[in-house]
Amino acid sequence: MNLPQHGSNPIHVYRNLNIDPPARILDFSVNTNPLGPPAFIKERWHEYLHAIRDYPDPEASVLINALSKANELPPDWLLPGNGAAELIAAVSQELKGEKVLIIEPAFSEYRRALEAQGADIEAHVLSAENNWELDEQIFEKMTKKKALFICSPNNPTGKSYTVSVLAEVVKRAEKNGTLVVCDEAFYDFTEKAETLAPMLRNFSNLIILRSLTKMYAIAGLRLGYMMASPPVIARIKSLLPHWNVNALAQVIGTDCISDGTHAERTRHFIANERRRMHQLLTDMGFCVYPSSTNYYLLRPVERAALYVFLAKRGIITRHTENFAGLEGGFLRVAVKLRHENDEFIDALKEWATC
Numbered sequence: 412m413n414l415p416q417h418g419s420n421p422i423h424v425y426r427n428l429n430i431d432p433p434a435r436i437l438d439f440s441v442n443t444n445p446l447g448p449p450a451f452i453k454e455r456w457h458e459y460l461h462a463i464r465d466y467p468d469p470e471a472s473v474l475i476n477a478l479s480k481a482n483e484l485p486p487d488w489l490l491p492g493n494g495a496a497e498l499i500a501a502v503s504q505e506l507k508g509e510k511v512l513i514i515e516p517a518f519s520e521y522r523r524a525l526e527a528q529g530a531d532i533e534a535h536v537l538s539a540e541n542n543w544e545l546d547e548q549i550f551e552k553m554t555k556k557k558a559l560f561i562c563s564p565n566n567p568t569g570k571s572y573t574v575s576v577l578a579e580v581v582k583r584a585e586k587n588g589t590l591v592v593c594d595e596a597f598y599d600f601t602e603k604a605e606t607l608a609p610m611l612r613n614f615s616n617l618i619i620l621r622s623l624t625k626m627y628a629i630a631g632l633r634l635g636y637m638m639a640s641p642p643v644i645a646r647i648k649s650l651l652p653h654w655n656v657n658a659l660a661q662v663i664g665t666d667c668i669s670d671g672t673h674a675e676r677t678r679h680f681i682a683n684e685r686r687r688m689h690q691l692l693t694d695m696g697f698c699v700y701p702s703s704t705n706y707y708l709l710r711p712v713e714r715a716a717l718y719v720f721l722a723k724r725g726i727i728t729r730h731t732e733n734f735a736g737l738e739g740g741f742l743r744v745a746v747k748l749r750h751e752n753d754e755f756i757d758a759l760k761e762w763a764t765c
């Protein structure tokens with residue numbers, strides 16, 4: 412099957428599968444907030460529109476001040492980007508031709524961005540059998556590496572590594588002179604909101620990436636940020652375009668960061684709905700992997716056939732053909748609204764009886 416690199420944009424899936432798209436499509440491949448953007452974005456839209464006339468503030472000072480307050484870090488420890496994806500690309504530029512370790516399965520942009528810079532990539536592939544836990548081999552493999560990319564909660568597994576395990580990685584990496592790039596794009600969906608942020612002040616080899624596009628459902632607007640020590644921030648900033656964060660993203664992002672209610676409501680909703688789906692799917696005999704965030708992995712027996720069966724019924728899941736360690740054996744499924752999740756269950760019941 413010739414399938415798209417990322418989730419979202421189901422029309423590409425239909426084109427590649429050579430199937431006519433049904434009138435109604437439910438996209439379980441996209442992992443943004445199912446509750447949508449916060450209501451205030453619509454309410455303040457006319458206010459926001461004033462921002463588009465002039466060039467954006469190249470320093471994004473108001474946005475950075477909001478991030479600084481929210482993360483209890485001085486402004487020079489923060490750098491916003493045109494999505495976390497832009498920051499992944501910029502960090503990768505720093506790693507031209509260097510030896511880099513990626514903990515896989517992982518978001519495919521790390522590899523893509525690093526390959527574009529000719530980095531010498533080694534993967535450490537975690538296994539489902541070990542519940543995607545980090546093992547001792549990682550310490551051996553990270554010696555002589557310039558950097559290590561890790562994602563927690565991980566996309567695509569939904570696994571959050573404990574802070575103590577990640578802290579050990581950062582400490583050992585510091586001794587080797589290895590930079591740790593920890594992608595926390597989905598951290599705000601987790602109930603515990605575990606983060607490495609408190610380590611930043613003591614470990615200059617740590618970069619944390621965050622995204623606002625998931626929680627605030629503003630993927631089209633593009634906004635992410637990076638936290639690291641000021642010299643690292645200054646180096647990465649020098650690689651970015653002057654006006655890298657557009658004016659709308661700056662004003663809307665500032666309001667999103669300053670508003671705690673949408674995120675809180677979402678966390679609560681996702682946790683309940685994910686638990687409900689886990690139970691329903693397990694009762695139906697599916698193998699479902701524990702997740703701490705807004706998507707989970709399902710391991711069906713005839714996965715390719717199921718993927719196509721669901722697509723024909725207008726349900727798009729995320730294939731896992733291009734994730735090391737998954738090789739298509741799993742489907743990644745987003746936690747969506749309750750009635751949408753029920754439609755997914757109904758389609759699986761139909762599958763089970765056909």
Ligand SMILES: Cc1ncc(COP(=O)(O)O)c(C=O)c1O
Nearest residue numbers: 494495496518566596622624635
């Ligand atoms: C783990 C992870 N990090 C970063 C990104 C990129 O996020 P953004 O939309 O902020 O560029 C994604 C997007 O799917 C992701 O899954």
